[in-house]
Amino acid sequence: MKAIANIDTVHLIIGYSILIIPLIIFWYFKIKLTKTTLIAVARMSIQLLLVALYLEYIFKLNNAYINILWVLVMIGVGVSTTIKRASLKPKYFIFPLILALFSSLILIDAFFLGIVLKLQYVFEARYFIPISGMILGNAMNYNIVGLNSYFEGLIKEENLYYFLLVNTNDNKSALLPFIGKSIKKALSPLIGTMTVMGLIALPGMMTGQILGGSPPATAIKYQILIAVAIFSGGSLNLTLSIIFSNMFVFDKFGRLNRKIIKI
Amino acid sequence: MIKIKNISLSYEDELVLDNISCEISQNQSICFWGPSGSGKSSLLKLLMGFEIPSSGEIVIDKIPVTDENIHQIRKKIAWIPQNINLPVSNTKELMELLYLDKNKQKKFLRYSKELNLDRSLLDKDFQEISGGQKQRIVIAAVLSLDKPILLMDEPTSALDENSVNNLINLILKNKDLTVISASHDKRWADANNLILHLD
Numbered sequence: 463m464k465a466i467a468n469i470d471t472v473h474l475i476i477g478y479s480i481l482i483i484p485l486i487i488f489w490y491f492k493i494k495l496t497k498t499t500l501i502a503v504a505r506m507s508i509q510l511l512l513v514a515l516y517l518e519y520i521f522k523l524n525n526a527y528i529n530i531l532w533v534l535v536m537i538g539v540g541v542s543t544t545i546k547r548a549s550l551k552p553k554y555f556i557f558p559l560i561l562a563l564f565s566s567l568i569l570i571d572a573f574f575l576g577i578v579l580k581l582q583y584v585f586e587a588r589y590f591i592p593i594s595g596m597i598l599g600n601a602m603n604y605n606i607v608g609l610n611s612y613f614e615g616l617i618k619e620e621n622l623y624y625f626l627l628v629n630t631n632d633n634k635s636a637l638l639p640f641i642g643k644s645i646k647k648a649l650s651p652l653i654g655t656m657t658v659m660g661l662i663a664l665p666g667m668m669t670g671q672i673l674g675g676s677p678p679a680t681a682i683k684y685q686i687l688i689a690v691a692i693f694s695g696g697s698l699n700l701t702l703s704i705i706f707s708n709m710f711v712f713d714k715f716g717r718l719n720r721k722i723i724k725i
Numbered sequence: 726m727i728k729i730k731n732i733s734l735s736y737e738d739e740l741v742l743d744n745i746s747c748e749i750s751q752n753q754s755i756c757f758w759g760p761s762g763s764g765k766s767s768l769l770k771l772l773m774g775f776e777i778p779s780s781g782e783i784v785i786d787k788i789p790v791t792d793e794n795i796h797q798i799r800k801k802i803a804w805i806p807q808n809i810n811l812p813v814s815n816t817k818e819l820m821e822l823l824y825l826d827k828n829k830q831k832k833f834l835r836y837s838k839e840l841n842l843d844r845s846l847l848d849k850d851f852q853e854i855s856g857g858q859k860q861r862i863v864i865a866a867v868l869s870l871d872k873p874i875l876l877m878d879e880p881t882s883a884l885d886e887n888s889v890n891n892l893i894n895l896i897l898k899n900k901d902l903t904v905i906s907a908s909h910d911k912r913w914a915d916a917n918n919l920i921l922h923l924d
Contacts, residue, residue, distance in 0.1 A: 485911055596911060607828040616823070619810055621806045621807075621808060621809050621810075622809055622810055622811065622812065623805065624775055624806065625804060625805075625806055625809055626772075626822070627799070628773050628802055628803070628804040628876075629797050629803055629804055629823055629867060630824060631796065631799045631800050635824065639822070643812065696862075714792030714793075714795070715774040715775065715777070715790070715792055715795050716774075716795070717774075717775060
């Protein structure tokens with residue numbers, strides 16, 4: 463297989479110039495997105511440049527402790543982003559969400575890196591960091607949607623929750639419809655994506671691997687596994703996040719503390 | 726016996742209930758009567774532990790409504806709220822939601838009949854039936870839970886005159902049930918053993 467065509471700085475800048483199309487659209491239709499778009503592109507470029515620099519360093523070092531520390535930092539950033547974007551109050555959610563994400567990641571990483579990929583050294587930087595990152599990033603997105611839907615549902619449909627709590631006299635039964643609805647809402651987009659994967663959408667990871675020189679068969683196998691890992695990790699993380707959070711947000715009468723969410 | 730002793734309830738600076746007391750004997754019915762905002766629904770919520778009184782005490786069958794006893798209290802209570810957006814689309818799913826076993830399902834069918842619900846109606850999707858029919862299905866399902874105390878918030882709000890009469894016969898004339906309700910409906914209130922006026 464031929465080596466991948468390198469992109470020099472000049473051509474990278476030429477690549478950026480294609481952004482003129484959306485910018486003209488924004489200008490023509492008077493859509494106020496120009497500033498936000500330029501900031502987003504600048505942030506993406508700087509962030510990825512920094513990632514390239516430290517990943518190169520971390521990959522060279524390939525030290526288990528540094529790799530674990532890096533993943534822990536990603537967990538911290540993921541949890542704080544989830545809390546902020548799901549409009550939750552940090553003091554109630556930091557501990558349960560960190561515990562949920564940490565537990566989910568240990569299980570999914572151990573399964574895929576240790577059992578499926580049969581790595582002798584599961585903390586190998588080039589596997590451990592990107593795979594953990596993909597699971598974490600996606601799990602974070604599902605958690606934002608899922609937790610927001612769960613707690614908003616409990617607040618807006620308090621009558622239903624109380625109806626079930628009194629009539630079944632069981633906390634779990636009273637919460638089941640809300641948990642089910644939030645998991646369904648959070649995971650449905652990924653189920654949709656998996657359904658059409660390869661037909662109308664070529665996943666980024668697979669495309670990247672093929673461009674990087676991997677045979678398509680290998681890239682596809684990795685893509686299948688990563689999609690399964692993301693789905694399993696996302697559903698486990700959301701379920702654990704709800705279970706662990708429930709320990710902190712209800713009083714002894716089973717009433718939800720309404721101060722936990724900013725709505 | 727249910728004892729409501731000198732209950733007061735405030736939301737921030739607003740006094741909703743001021744020193745309310747009453748006693749309801751076993752298998753009696755009482756209707757909390759009063760205009761909107763008089764605290765009728767809040768009083769029902771206090772009985773279930775969904776509101777905490779600012780002062781006073783509620784005792785149900787010699788058990789005070791406290792956080793330690795709430796599980797024991799709720800075991801005795803069935804609850805029908807006024808407006809409820811059920812996450813189910815038919816009667817079968819409603820029975821599953823409330824964990825009605827075969828025995829309770831038989832009771833449900835009996836209560837449905839007494840509430841004038843045709844068997845074919847129970848097979849229909851909730852979107853195909855009226856609000857009143859859906860309310861009667863919910864009432865029949867909750868009754869079949871077989872709990873000794875029934876709390877109801879505006880039980881007749883979506884029902885026609887005939888259905889109200891059926892409901893009075895089925896619930897208020899049931900000698901094994903203690904019924905506590907909040908209502909604006911005079912026919913319903915008058916059919917109770919007691920009326921507690923709230924202003």
